[in-house]
Amino acid sequence: xxxxxxxxxxxxxxxxxxxxxxxxxxxxxxxxxxxxxxxxxxxxxxxxxxxxxxxxxxxxxxxxxxxxxxxxxxxxxxxxxxxxxxxxxxxxxxxxxxxxxxxxxxxxxxxxxxxxxxxxxxxxxxxxxxxxxxxxxxxxxxxxxxxxxxxxxxxxxxxxxxxxxxxxxxxxxxxxxxxxxxxxxxxxxxxxxxxxxxxxxxxxxxxxxxxxxxxxxxxxxxxxxxxxxxxxxxxxxxxxxxxxxxxxxxxxxxxxxxxxxxxxxxxxxxxxxxxxxxxxxxxxxxxxxxxxxxxxxxxxxxxxxxxxxxxxxxxxxxxxxxxxxxxxxxxxxxxxxxxxxxxxx
Amino acid sequence: xxxxxxxxxxxxxxxxxxxxxxxxxxxxxxxxxxxxxxxxxxxxxxxxxxxxxxxxxxxxxxxxxxxxxxxxxxxxxxxxxxxxxxxxxxxxxxxxxxxxxxxxxxxxxxxxxxxxxxxxxxxxxxxxxxxxxxxxxxxxxxxxxxxxxxxxxxxxxxxxxxxxxxxxxxxxxxxxxxxxxxxxxxxxxxxxxxxxxxxxxxxxxxxxxxxxxxxxxxxxxxxxxxxxxxxxxxxxxxxxxxxxxxxxxxxxxxxxxxxxxxxxxxxxxxxxxxxxxxxxxxxxxxxxxxxxxxxxxxxxxxxxxxxxxxxxxxxxxxxxxxxxxxxxxxxxxxxxxxxxxxxxx
Numbered sequence: 187x188x189x190x191x192x193x194x195x196x197x198x199x200x201x202x203x204x205x206x207x208x209x210x211x212x213x214x215x216x217x218x219x220x221x222x223x224x225x226x227x228x229x230x231x232x233x234x235x236x237x238x239x240x241x242x243x244x245x246x247x248x249x250x251x252x253x254x255x256x257x258x259x260x261x262x263x264x265x266x267x268x269x270x271x272x273x274x275x276x277x278x279x280x281x282x283x284x285x286x287x288x289x290x291x292x293x294x295x296x297x298x299x300x301x302x303x304x305x306x307x308x309x310x311x312x313x314x315x316x317x318x319x320x321x322x323x324x325x326x327x328x329x330x331x332x333x334x335x336x337x338x339x340x341x342x343x344x345x346x347x348x349x350x351x352x353x354x355x356x357x358x359x360x361x362x363x364x365x366x367x368x369x370x371x372x373x374x375x376x377x378x379x380x381x382x383x384x385x386x387x388x389x390x391x392x393x394x395x396x397x398x399x400x401x402x403x404x405x406x407x408x409x410x411x412x413x414x415x416x417x418x419x420x421x422x423x424x425x426x427x428x429x430x431x432x433x434x435x436x437x438x439x440x441x442x443x444x445x446x447x448x449x450x451x452x453x454x455x456x457x458x459x460x461x462x463x464x465x466x467x468x469x470x471x472x473x474x475x476x477x478x479x480x481x482x483x484x485x486x487x488x489x490x491x492x493x494x495x496x497x498x499x500x501x502x503x504x505x506x507x508x509x510x511x512x513x514x515x516x517x518x519x520x521x522x523x524x525x526x527x528x529x530x531x
Numbered sequence: 532x533x534x535x536x537x538x539x540x541x542x543x544x545x546x547x548x549x550x551x552x553x554x555x556x557x558x559x560x561x562x563x564x565x566x567x568x569x570x571x572x573x574x575x576x577x578x579x580x581x582x583x584x585x586x587x588x589x590x591x592x593x594x595x596x597x598x599x600x601x602x603x604x605x606x607x608x609x610x611x612x613x614x615x616x617x618x619x620x621x622x623x624x625x626x627x628x629x630x631x632x633x634x635x636x637x638x639x640x641x642x643x644x645x646x647x648x649x650x651x652x653x654x655x656x657x658x659x660x661x662x663x664x665x666x667x668x669x670x671x672x673x674x675x676x677x678x679x680x681x682x683x684x685x686x687x688x689x690x691x692x693x694x695x696x697x698x699x700x701x702x703x704x705x706x707x708x709x710x711x712x713x714x715x716x717x718x719x720x721x722x723x724x725x726x727x728x729x730x731x732x733x734x735x736x737x738x739x740x741x742x743x744x745x746x747x748x749x750x751x752x753x754x755x756x757x758x759x760x761x762x763x764x765x766x767x768x769x770x771x772x773x774x775x776x777x778x779x780x781x782x783x784x785x786x787x788x789x790x791x792x793x794x795x796x797x798x799x800x801x802x803x804x805x806x807x808x809x810x811x812x813x814x815x816x817x818x819x820x821x822x823x824x825x826x827x828x829x830x831x832x833x834x835x836x837x838x839x840x841x842x843x844x845x846x847x848x849x850x851x852x853x854x855x856x857x858x859x860x861x862x863x864x865x866x867x868x869x870x871x872x873x874x875x876x
Contacts, residue, residue: 260749337791381751394795404605405795406726406751415791417784417810424810424817426791433792439762446682446760446771447778448793450739450750465762465769472769 228374231367231524237480237517241371244478248454249378255476257454259379264455265445265466266372268386268393268410270500271459271482272401273364274353276491278313279499280360281388284347286313288331296330305330329430333413336425337391345395358530361400367523368457368482372401375455383453385445386410387437387462391428409448411436441466454478464505467514479514481505486520489527573719576712576869582825582862586716589823593799594723600821602799604724609800610790610811611717613731613738613755615845616804616827617746618709619698621836623658624844625705626733629692631658633676641675650675674775678758681770682736690740703875706745712868713802713827717746720800728798730790731755732782732807736773754793756781786811799823809850812859824859826850831865834872 232238247255248262269275289299289308299305304323307315317323332340353363372382384393384403390410397403412433415426436444442465445453456463456470459482467479483502484493494502509516519526577583592600593607614620634644634653644650649668652660662668677685698708717727729738729748735755742748757778760771781789787810790798801808801815804827812824828847829838839847854861864871 260743390792390795398605406793408795412792415788417787417814424787424813426787442762442769442771443760447735447757448751450735450753468769469762 228377229367229370231370233522233524235522237515237522240515241374241478241480244455244476245375245378245380248380248476257476261451261454261475262375262378262380263383263449263451263453264375264380265383265385265409265453265457265470266368267458267460267463267466268384268388269459270484271365271457271463272368272372272384273360274490275500276493277354277499279388280353280363281392283351283360284344284392285327285331286316287347287351288343289327292330325430325432328413332389332392333428333430335428336420337415337428338425340391340428341395344392348396356527358527361396362530363527364400365482365523366525366528369401369528371457372403376402380455381407383407383409383445383449385436385441385466387435387440389413390436409436409444411440437462439465442469445469456480457482458505459484460500460502461505462500464508467505468508471512471514479509479512480517481509481514482517483519485518486523486526489525490519492520573722574712574715576715578867578869580867582860582867585860586719586823586825589800589821590720590723590725593725593821602821606796606799606820607720607723607725608728608794608796608798609720609725610728610730610754610798610802610815611713612803612805612808612811613729613733615829616710616802616808617713617717617729618705619835620845621838622699622844624733625698625708626737628696628705629689629737630672630676631661632692632696633688634672637675670775670777673758677734677737678773678775680773681765682760682773683770685736685773686740689737693741701872703872706741707875708872709745710827710868711870711873712862714746714873716802717748721747725800726752728752728754728790728794730781730786730811732780732785734758735781754781754789756785782807784810787814790814801825802827803850804829805845805847806850807845809853812850812854816857816859824854824857825862826854826859827862828864830863831868831871835864837865 229238229241244255247253248257250256266272269279273280286308289305293299293305293309296305299309304316304319304326308327316327335343348359348361351360352358353360356363376382382403384397384401384407386393386409388410390408390412393408393410394405397408398405414429414431414433416429417424417426434440434444441463445466452473453470454473454475454477456467456478457480458467470477471479481502483506484491484500486492493500494506506516574583574586589600592598593602595601611617614624618625631653634650638644638650638654641650644654649661649664649671653672661672680688693704693706696705697703698705701708721727727748729742729746729752731738731754733755735753735757738753738755739750742753743750759774759776759778761774762769762771779785779789786808790811797818798815799818799820799822801812801823802825803812808826815822816824826847828851829836829845831837838845839851851861
């Protein structure tokens with residue numbers, strides 16, 4: 187950003203001194219460029235382009251009284267998918283990595299897992315085998331890793347894992363594999379009176395322990411999938427036990443359902459990255475008044491990953507077509523983002 | 532309040548002039564009383580008593596950095612039951628009155644209801660007969676009155692009813708049968724950095740259309756019972772259809788579950804009025820750090836209603852015993868409240 191601003195300033199200076207006949211006009215142009223730069227500093231990790239300009243224009247207009255696209259403060263609801271939108275989701279959803287780590291950690295207490303699928307395959311490092319039985323395998327792994335403890339115990343388990351686990355490719359904590367440009371895209375609408383929510387297919391209680399620190403999003407603004415919990419007295423002390431049963435799947439057509447359930451208002455700003463976000467984007471797009479829909483397209487195999495239509499994780503196919511047809515904003519990670527991840531701490 | 536403040540001032544003046552030897556001490560006492568009065572003005576409809584003092588002391592302490600009961604701003608979560616706590620619930624839950632009105636309004640389109648229970652009894656004005664089959668009757672009435680339309684259509688139906696329906700005893704809109712002292716008890720913690728939530732057994736989408744205007748509580752801070760909804764395209768337009776199936780019952784042991792699901796933090800301030808609120812109060816009481824638990828006891832048959840242990844609606848029995856044993860605050864409506872309802876507009 188620094189380099190870019192410098193070059194622009196030099197260009198202005200050069201034009202100003204060389205073309206004396208249009209010196210005033212040139213000075214005005216330079217001033218305008220300077221204003222544009224100051225504004226674009228809200229998204230410093232974004233290259234100047236269609237996506238950045240569309241975001242800046244929408245947020246500014248939504249927050250400006252009298253603008254045709256003004257949005258009243260209480261209606262400024264912005265929703266963001268998490269996996270693949272705010273942080274990476276390769277080579278597997280980070281929550282799946284957590285679940286597998288958890289199964290490995292619990293294995294010594296479950297001798298039968300050595301011979302029982304899907305645990306046998308998990309312990310042998312065979313993910314494909316572990317997930318061979320599809321949804322049933324997944325449910326067994328989730329039940330073993332996410333249920334059977336209190337909500338507070340689970341939060342502590344997640345906090346411990348997130349503090350110690352490292353991503354296999356980048357060898358960094360998972361919470362450092364969040365997208366720097368998206369952190370700015372959370373902060374910028376917030377600075378303009380938007381309330382930012384996560385609306386993720388991932389587990390609500392898997393995200394809450396760290397979402398406030400990492401994204402600035404408090405627990406009550408995290409919406410996600412959940413398992414059932416049950417209030418009971420354990421030794422006279424009230425606890426919420428996590429049960430091995432699905433409560434709500436906050437994905438695809440579940441996302442608008444989750445949004446209405448938790449927020450009770452329709453968002454005016456929605457960002458996703460895959461077909462799992464399509465209905466959330468459609469729901470936002472069908473609102474009255476101004477609204478903005480965006481998609482992150484993973485095009486950067488070097489700095490992150492490149493995948494879309496055929497990816498087994500985070501497939502972007504139907505949502506891409508609809509975004510193209512309806513002129514929603516599509517972020518090209520490779521060309522739109524100056525950096526992908528924050529600098530290592 | 533005006534009369535009370537005046538009398539106190541006169542007393543101070545009298546003491547000040549009569550007892551010249553302790554004039555300075557008396558003046559100091561008067562000054563202290565004046566400070567106490569200024570503070571108590573936050574709850575002007577509350578008589579000075581144990582309940583009012585406990586509330587004022589807790590909120591002040593929670594919001595004062597350095598106080599032993601200081602609560603960090605983000606943890607200042609206050610939850611309130613609705614029926615019987617923020618507004619009346621007699622002679623029947625107001626939402627049940629809505630449901631019965633709705634059945635009557637829809638009857639012309641359902642010729643079979645004339646002979647089919649529970650509708651036949653509803654249309655004959657026989658509530659007892661209508662609810663004879665217990666939960667099954669209730670579910671049929673809820674399904675007929677609350678399902679089969681989009682979320683937006685339902686919000687419009689509720690808004691229309693709440694604007695036009697009148698309470699049978701007071702002949703006032705239901706939203707005027709909210710408790711003036713409790714409106715103050717919402718505003719006072721809010722003014723001290725608390726986030727106020729409704730946590731009600733009533734329908735979440737029945738409360739949201741009017742809760743912001745009446746209570747200052749936005750839709751995203753309303754938690755309640757819900758029926759299932761389904762995202763679908765109707766004529767190409769995305770809608771959320773309300774289905775005749777229970778999603779979540781936010782009552783009794785469901786209240787802590789709802790609190791954790793929606794807020795993800797434990798409240799530090801909780802107010803209810805019946806056994807349906809017991810687990811919410813227990814959950815709040817078991818939190819670390821400062822917390823406050825309160826109950827409204829309906830003791831005023833003249834201005835409102837008097838009922839507790841044996842009431843078919845809003846029974847206060849086990850929660851009363853636990854509140855007494857654990858020294859939670861119990862508000863005696865008759866003696867603690869100067870007024871019950873706001874003045875008619």
